[in-house]
Amino acid sequence: ADKVTLQLKWVTQAQFAGYYVAKAKGFYDAEGLDVDIKPGGPDIAPEQVIAGGGADVIVDWMGGALAAREKGVPLVNIAQPFKKAGMELVCPKDGPIKTEADFKGHTLGVWFFGNEYPFYAWMNKLGLKTEGGPDGVTVLKQSFDVQPLIQKQADCISVMTYNEYWQLIDAGYKPEELTVFNYSAMGNDLLEDGLYASEDKLKDPAFEDKMVRFVRASMKGWKYAVDNSDEAAGIVMDNGGQDENHQKRMMGEVAKLIDNADGKLDPETYERTAKALLDQKIITKQPSGAYTTAITDKAIK
Amino acid sequence: MSSVTPRSWQAVAALALLAGALFSGPLVTATPGYGIATVALIFILLLFAIQMDRFPPAIAATCLFIGAHGAVWALLHGLAGNEGTARISFFLLLAAAWVLAWRCVALLSSLRPAGKWARTALRLIIPAIFGAWILILWEAITRGAGIPFILLPPPSAIGARIANSLPILAADVRQTIFKAVIFGYVVGSGAGFLTAILADRVPFFRRGLLPIGNMVSALPIIGVAPIMVMWFGFDWQSKAAVVIIMTFFPMLVNTVAGLAASGHMERDLMRTYASGYWQTLFKLRLPAAAPFIFNALKINSTLALIGAIVAEFFGTPVVGMGFRISTEVGRMNIDMVWAEIAVAALAGSVFYGVVALFERAVTFWHPSVRGG
Amino acid sequence: MTGASPAVVSASKLGLTFSTNDGPVQALTDVDLTIGKGEFVSFIGPSGCGKTTLLRVIADLEKPTSGTISVNGMTPEQAREKRAYGYVFQAAALFPWRTIERNVALPLEVIGLSRAEQAERIKRTLDLVNLSGFEKKYPWQLSGGMQQRASIARALAFDADLLLMDEPFGALDEIVRDHLNKQLLELWERTNKTICFVTHSIPEAVYLSTRIVVMSPRPGRVSDVISSTLPKERPLHIRETPEFLAIAARVRDGLHAGHSYED
Amino acid sequence: MTGASPAVVSASKLGLTFSTNDGPVQALTDVDLTIGKGEFVSFIGPSGCGKTTLLRVIADLEKPTSGTISVNGMTPEQAREKRAYGYVFQAAALFPWRTIERNVALPLEVIGLSRAEQAERIKRTLDLVNLSGFEKKYPWQLSGGMQQRASIARALAFDADLLLMDEPFGALDEIVRDHLNKQLLELWERTNKTICFVTHSIPEAVYLSTRIVVMSPRPGRVSDVISSTLPKERPLHIRETPEFLAIAARVRDGLHAGHSYED
């Protein structure tokens, strides 16, 4: 079988269930692939891993991928399993922030490490300065948990619909006690989990074919996971996921982002993402060739 | 007495590398012509190198210095526009130049100049050359082999980034070093020291506190940092708390060992004066412990920096060296990451150097300082 | 024996056994000794016979394993805490991080003298041992004999009523030694101190002492105690008088008896 | 002077100045000295006059700042590299982590003797200095004099042709000292070693030496060189002969001249 190494962007969790399912259910085998799934972590940059030759394909957010492309690692989006973004900003209702107009002078928790672009794009749109002071907002680099809200260190914090949000619920907040600013709902979302491979390698037809098979099997995995979410969560647990209940819930939420599981990139969202990145000078020129629909076209007929 | 060593091995090695380079063809795939000048330059200097033992070391070292660095400059200069296409001969020439620079450093370290200034200059020049070559090799390899920028940028790019980002770097240094590191270092080292004294003074604590002090030793930053952020907020106080925990243990262990280091006869002498605990401590045991205590201060000077930076990976205001590093990694601005690392290394070295100077002044009597 | 004066040191059936990795070492056995106030007692005996150990027991630096000992009517520990004695160690034991003058100042700092008084005592005692001019040097910059003199100066500066001196003049030449002997005698007469003095030189012992304790080794014990019949006033040339030579001969005999080789 | 035999040590206009925190110290000036093969030369002089420094220069432990010196016709460094001499330091300098026998074995290990030969030499030299039975003890379990004897044993075990001894018998009593003096003389006669010997004892210097170098301080220099007229065969009682006493008197005069206080 052909070997493929997949580097995830985060630790093993239902966020990546499709790949684990495809592997566990033998979808990869069926395509003649031997896939090695490498979990990520807070300080793994999949872009570096692929640049160093440690992976054939990575799960990445578009911001990071385009930035890396401009820095000489020619990443190409070959599929986009997540159609919608899962990131949102939540604020407790008993706090000072109820609407966008209340942000001024308050502290907001933001994830960095490449996840801060949607936030800055949004603030830009609102015309709010992010250097603190009474006329702007104070930005706190948030750890990847919900403590800043519980400790009242921030007035709002970033969460993923499929993960940290539920930790708040677990911590005793009721959904009706939280104000939610969902980036997708506001139209401020940037593309999240997509599959990226190296442009150079894609020129090789054999590799391209391998990717076609990989994407096909992966999307099949996603479809299965969406349809059998409890079983999928179980598979994630078998691969080192934590907290079964939580994974089940996560799978349910992730399913909402997957949509129809065709993995096709929506060019409109792509353009919006690229523009937002340009506006924030994360990248300096309009990217070209940063995505291809060839793979998904061949994979999903 | 050059009669003992026939010729320096470096010259022989350089010659061999050069021959290898000549046989393995052009330096880069793109422009085959480039490099002849470099080869010639190295070759001439090699002749010098071989004859070198005839010259006074100072002159030979100067020749080598100019030669090796001139050659490598030519090598790097020719690389512009040809990144990633260097061939084996390029690296052989690079190695040849390196070996000559090595010889240069060896010659320089054998010099024993009479003047105070010359000695000071040498003390600075030798590590500088050594360091310069780390950077040169890094530059030549990253650019020559075309290592992806986001894996490891060449030093020239990092230098440019430092020059362009001075205000940001300054703000980060202020946040991380002048607030978290210094406070944490002083309090952490102080606490380790006082705990050691307490344990020494009260046998009950000695038996009870030391095993528990050992447990503090490995509280991993990654485990502790989130907790500290929880307790002390996301600003510098929580980073200082992490630094305190990290620096506490080396000081505790070293002070305890140092307090046992004074001689028996000296302790007996203080007993004959019916000297109290504190007098014996200050007049005998602490001075005798000074080499150990300075050991801890030196180790802590680097630990404190690592601790503060790493702690900033967890929850910070949007300024600070650790914040910048983790953020810029996400933005693929690896040059900025290395710019911060370079600043950290510089700050750490200065910090360490200051501690080492104090050590020399305070423990001038210790054989390790007196005798070399 | 100057039985009338109160006993400064009084030992009875004193014994001390060190336990070492290869068995116990009897450093002292059955030592009975009383030293009165104002006496000058020399200890003499072959190397390893327990002289240093005995001095250390008096100074509470070593605990006896049998017998009893009192110093100034107290336990050695209490006496030490009252700063009853000054001690000159067999090796100089100077602190390398202190200059000579700061080394001499050490005990004075411990007992809390004023700066001025410290300075005065430092000057006086360094003069006495002929080290003026070396105040600012560090110990390793001094010759062996100079280091030893500095340590004597340190003990004299301490100025206790009981002086325990362990071969203080071992590393000094005859002339410095004569000089210091005279100085010590003068000091003793002037201040009525009690002095316990370990030496290897028979003439020195006879010249200085009111009593000479001869010790012998394995196990360490007192083999003879010789009271001097010399007058308190002792010019150097007393060392050629028959009386002097007679005492010296007796000491030498005692010493010989303690040695294993007779040749 | 035994001018005919080849010079083992030959110094001319030798000088050494230490620079210290408070100014330079002239430890040696203008020392001219030739020591022939098989000589036994004693150095005597007031404390701090440069005896140790001179020995250290010969041993290449200190570099002279002026003048020249050769040892066995070579530079001191070359001589040291040829292991031309054994050295007894003024302080015992035993390694605290080695037992006495391992301390004596140290130089033997360095020159790479077989275990058996090491054992033989250790036994012989420890016997010589009367330390049998203490082989397995650590230095701190020994008395001061015993430590010094161990260090003498260590130098003797090394068995070089030139022996540099810095007050080796300083901490020993008269009887051990006499014993070791005799042993040393015997060894010297038997092996035709050259010996440089620092001492503070005038009789010891006269008894042992073929020549006595009297030194005086500030600046350290040679003030007198006295050749002994005593025969090579020297029983202990030679020390009462008029010839002996005459030499001793001359040494004493030289010594007095070097001292500042005449009383």
Place this chain on the structure above:
Amino acid sequence: MDSFRDKLIPVTSILVGIVVVWYVFAVILNTPFQRDLDRRANVTPGVVEFIGKTLAQPKPTLPAPHQVAVNFFENTFLRSVTSSRSLVYNAWVTLSSTLLGFAFGTALGIVIAVGIVHVTTLDRSLMPWIIASQTIPILAVAPMIIVVLAAIGITGLIPKALISTYLSFFPVAVGMVKGLRSPELTHLDLMHTYNASRAQTFWKLRVPASVPFLFTSMKVAVAASLVGAIVGELPTGAVAGIGAKLLAGAYYSQTIDIWSALVAGSVVAALLVMVVGIAGRLVDRAMGGRPA
């Protein structure tokens, strides 16, 4: 065993003290969140009930000692040691790379110290760069190291151990430079008179003289090595080990898990430091060390 009993009472009483303080802080720190909860739930419990609740939160700011103890006990003794949830298993994973890294680190530190003490060129040129190397924040470069090593085919235990090595060689190098230079000058002179080779002076004099410095440094190094092993677990996918437990705990705010992993780490650390300490004392004893 006597010394063991000597220690037992002080250690336990200090531990009891810590536990008491810990409870007090647990109540204090958990109070604000509990009050929020109660307010939102519209209940007003009595003092005792309230304190009880602060000590029984599922994700407390500061878990109460008994919560940690229960978690620790369950994860240590009630799980099969091969389960990835067993603390014993995770501690073993961390311990193995700690020990490997510590061995490398100690060896490297000694080699560097020996080089610095013996080769002037190294003394002059290397030290500043070693210092500089230590100021590089390990968490920032660890991922790159792991990537590079993975690219050349090195994975598994070694990359983690190398990070431990990186952190642990430095204390040893610094301490050993000091220690190897600490012999008395007369002792060096003595070896000089024998024209002892550098190797002989090294083995017979410098090494024994450096022993107190070595063991002190090794205590610090073994602790640093453990920290390195834990750090190294993160960028290697955090699949197993104490670091992985910490990380997983942190992501889900499972503070009790974090604390019991911390306790496990501390226990391992204390044991390692103690083992080094005992080894040091045995060596000292074997070298005729004089009891204090």
